[in-house]
Amino acid sequence: MIEFHGVHKSYRVGDRTVPALRPIDLTVRAGEVFGLIGHSGAGKSTLLRLINRLEEPSGGRIVVDGVDVTALDAAGLRRFRRQVGMIFQHFNLLASKTVADNVAMPLRLAGELPRRAIERRVEELLARVGLADHAGKYPAQLSGGQKQRVGIARALATEPKILLCDEATSALDPQTTVQVLRLLAEINRELGLTVVLITHEMDVIRRVCDRVAVLDKGEVVEQGPVTEVFLHPRHPTTQGFVQEAEHVDPQACQEALARAPGRVVRLTVLGAATYAPLLGTLARETGIDYSILEGRIDRIKDTPYGQVTLALVGGDFEAALARLRAAGAHVEVLR
Amino acid sequence: MDELFRNVDWYEIGLACLDTLLMLGGSLLFTVLLGLPLGVLLFLTGPRQLFENRPLYAVLSLVVNALRSLPFIILLIVMIPLTVLLTGTSLGVAGAIPPLVAGATPFFARLVETALREVDRGIIEAVQAMGATTRQIVLRALLPEALPGIIAAVTVTAITLVSYTAMAGVVGAGGLGDLAIRFGYQRFQTDVMVVTVVLLLVLVQVLQTIGDRLVLRFSRK
Numbered sequence A: 001m002i003e004f005h006g007v008h009k010s011y012r013v014g015d016r017t018v019p020a021l022r023p024i025d026l027t028v029r030a031g032e033v034f035g036l037i038g039h040s041g042a043g044k045s046t047l048l049r050l051i052n053r054l055e056e057p058s059g060g061r062i063v064v065d066g067v068d069v070t071a072l073d074a075a076g077l078r079r080f081r082r083q084v085g086m087i088f089q090h091f092n093l094l095a096s097k098t099v100a101d102n103v104a105m106p107l108r109l110a111g112e113l114p115r116r117a118i119e120r121r122v123e124e125l126l127a128r129v130g131l132a133d134h135a136g137k138y139p140a141q142l143s144g145g146q147k148q149r150v151g152i153a154r155a156l157a158t159e160p161k162i163l164l165c166d167e168a169t170s171a172l173d174p175q176t177t178v179q180v181l182r183l184l185a186e187i188n189r190e191l192g193l194t195v196v197l198i199t200h201e202m203d204v205i206r207r208v209c210d211r212v213a214v215l216d217k218g219e220v221v222e223q224g225p226v227t228e229v230f231l232h233p234r235h236p237t238t239q240g241f242v243q244e245a246e247h248v249d250p251q252a253c254q255e256a257l258a259r260a261p262g263r264v265v266r267l268t269v270l271g272a273a274t275y276a277p278l279l280g281t282l283a284r285e286t287g288i289d290y291s292i293l294e295g296r297i298d299r300i301k302d303t304p305y306g307q308v309t310l311a312l313v314g315g316d317f318e319a320a321l322a323r324l325r326a327a328g329a330h331v332e333v334l335r
Numbered sequence B: 001m002d003e004l005f006r007n008v009d010w011y012e013i014g015l016a017c018l019d020t021l022l023m024l025g026g027s028l029l030f031t032v033l034l035g036l037p038l039g040v041l042l043f044l045t046g047p048r049q050l051f052e053n054r055p056l057y058a059v060l061s062l063v064v065n066a067l068r069s070l071p072f073i074i075l076l077i078v079m080i081p082l083t084v085l086l087t088g089t090s091l092g093v094a095g096a097i098p099p100l101v102a103g104a105t106p107f108f109a110r111l112v113e114t115a116l117r118e119v120d121r122g123i124i125e126a127v128q129a130m131g132a133t134t135r136q137i138v139l140r141a142l143l144p145e146a147l148p149g150i151i152a153a154v155t156v157t158a159i160t161l162v163s164y165t166a167m168a169g170v171v172g173a174g175g176l177g178d179l180a181i182r183f184g185y186q187r188f189q190t191d192v193m194v195v196t197v198v199l200l201l202v203l204v205q206v207l208q209t210i211g212d213r214l215v216l217r218f219s220r221k
Helices: A044-051 A074-081 A099-110 A115-128 A144-156 A174-191 A202-208 A226-231 A236-245 A250-259 A271-275 A278-286 A317-326 B010-045 B054-069 B072-078 B080-087 B092-117 B121-129 B134-171 B176-185 B190-218
Strands: A002-013 A016-028 A033-037 A059-064 A084-088 A162-166 A194-199 A211-216 A219-225 A263-270 A289-300 A303-313 A330-333
Touching: A002 A044, A016 A044, A016 A059, A016 A219, A033 A044, A033 A174, A033 A202, A044 A059, A044 A162, A044 A194, A084 A144, A084 B121, A099 A115, A099 A144, A099 B134, A115 A144, A144 A174, A162 A174, A174 A194, A174 A202, A194 A202, A202 A226, A202 A236, A202 A289, A211 A226, A211 A236, A219 A226, A219 A236, A226 A263, A226 A289, A226 A303, A250 A289, A250 A303, A263 A271, A263 A317, A271 A303, A278 A289, A278 A317, A317 A330, B010 B054, B010 B092, B010 B134, B010 B176, B010 B190, B054 B092, B072 B080, B072 B092, B072 B134, B080 B092, B092 B134, B121 B134, B134 B176, B134 B190, B176 B190
Parallel strands: A033 A194, A033 A211, A084 A162, A162 A194
Antiparallel strands: A002 A016, A002 A059, A211 A219, A263 A303, A263 A330, A289 A303
């Protein structure tokens, strides 16, 4: 578990102090995938680096599994860092070392395992990330996705309890992004590792995260389970991220809504109910007619969801609302 | 052949070659031994680096710049007392090596500093995140990553030293450059001039080629 208690950070620029992070209180639960989303300059990268103190906080406390990280001395910090893996947007592999040597590096620096054990562990890690055949290659000979897999293997070498992901997929193409995210989800599931990732893409959050915090200008403006934040975004920044991820054109939506007859509602269903024949039943039972203005059926991590905007004409509107709610749908009346 | 190189004493030339190579080898060895740590220190204490230390960096910078701005021929003479203290003589190959080292070390240290700055900051960050000590960061990450740049720096320094050795004749160190000045230039023996200059040219070519090969061999980008 990672707890932020009133953690803040400011930089000195000349004789002025510029706040980068306002006091932040946040809890990342053990074993979950926690996402931090924000535009560039929102402070998410700083927040992530505070966890393993690559950045020093200006105040507040960060507690990891009961240990106050902010109070650690240099040797304690080095020991703590070995329990925290980190992967980077630009992979940050050593160009002068082979894939195997890159993965072995954290183990060699720690100097606790004998050589044979390190070799075995490296083999095991490379097999896990699907790069067993590339051990002798240099990073320059690998594709972006392969480099990030090496980065992941390296980050897992010391069997950390926490994995920090700094825009880990931002330099990758969409297909590779999906593969790397799948690998991260798999690692989280199989090793029970706590993952904290930062991104500026809501799609990344939607695919792998359990909970999310939205950062805007150094402040957490919204946080909660991804299903909640993603389907019912409250803050304008969050709404912007969701619209971007869903390729929603707010103006086109407004126009469709203005032209629609009758009442307009937004219907959200989660889980198994997503695939239930809800609308047909509704029309038959309440005599209402519906047209779909906009909508999608997709998944948030492992949870299927459907969200559609409907225009409802004729029949008994109130009865229709009651029927929908009884079926477990979340209904928002827009007009 | 004998007619063309009438003034050339091939035995002299051979001795001069040996002197040049001795001066070059000896001074390059000490330049690297002293300049590499100095370059690392310059890098580490520099602005926004691991051991940022403004006063120390300023002092080191000043010393390095002062030594670099001093013409080598002046350094050669100013250093005579120190040279005698170190080697027991201010003459010959031994007398030339301390000033050569003093002249080339600051130059080499700056090149090392630049090569280290070329290493991606992200790599340092990644190694820090693994829980590395500063010593480990320097020895296991920075130096291996900067190796091609450092080899290139050694090459440039070696070639600079070749041209410095030519001036070492002033303290009677001998060498090809000395021969070129005393016989070729001062006694108008064009043939001696041509032979020594060609030999120096070959030496520089060989050094550069070896350096380039090694850089290529250790580059993984």
